[in-house]
Amino acid sequence: MYCRDCITYTRDGNIICLNCARRLVSPKMRGSKYSPLSRYLTRKARYADHVTLPFAKIEEIIDDSLPFSAMHYRHWWSTPSSPQAQAWLGVKWKVHVVNLEHKTVTFRREGLVKKKTRRKRRKATSAFMDKTFRPTKPRRLREPSKTKIARAQARLANVERRRSSMRQYRGKFKPKSAYEKRLYKPDAKPSKTED
Known part of the structure; x- marks a missing residue:
């Protein structure tokens, strides 16, 4: 064999x-041979409502080969009391389609019901109200509060204060500090001392 x-x-x-x-x-491993498949379907539940897997991918997931009956009989996929079915039924998935020719299985999540969205009812209006022109209210512009005005004025005052306190230099370069003037006199350059 x-x-x-x-x-x-x-x-x-x-x-x-x-x-x-x-x-x-x-x-x-803990659990059955098909517990890696149930973990895979649990991860897929975050993203998808149905998953189509080829038999080769399932063998890769469970890290073992599928039995002969899984490849040739649909009944193997639909027996709810079997350990393989417990792997996907335990995480709320069920087998939707088994295609033995193409060797694929489609799993679909159980218990998914589409939420019905309620339509908002229109208020009953008379025929006269529909035909008449309803003027819209003019949009009222809000004036800024006194606090916002005071903060903006304080910011402007701070900006002006900074600008006025900055030293204005002639030319492009900043003059040397007194410390630098004492260290390096313009006539004498520092000489290297040999030790």
Whole structure:
């Protein structure tokens, strides 16, 4: 029943399939073989109401191959008491479409009911009111409050005060400070001292 590529020998000399050997070596996972699929569907529930997965993607998610009956019989996907069905029914998904020709399964979230939006009722108006012209109220411009006016005036006063307190220099460059003038006299340049 095994292909020749996946057979290996154990230390005892018994023949074992590599898939079976992988299960023996790797630590046992909690839950069923299909619990990674339920985690995948839980993450997808944030973004989508239905998910179409090819069988190869499901095998990649569960990190194992699907059984023969899953590939050839629709009944395998619809049995609610089976462990694989508990994986998606437990996270409120159900199998919507199984396409055995294209080898895909479409899952749809359970319990999603479209919310009915209520229409707002129009107020009953008489035929006379519809035909007559209703003038709109002129829009009243609000004047700024006294506090806002006072703050704006204070900001303007501060800006003017800063401008007037800044020193005005002749030319383009800022003059040297007294400390710099004492350090470097214009006639004598500092010389390097040899130690």
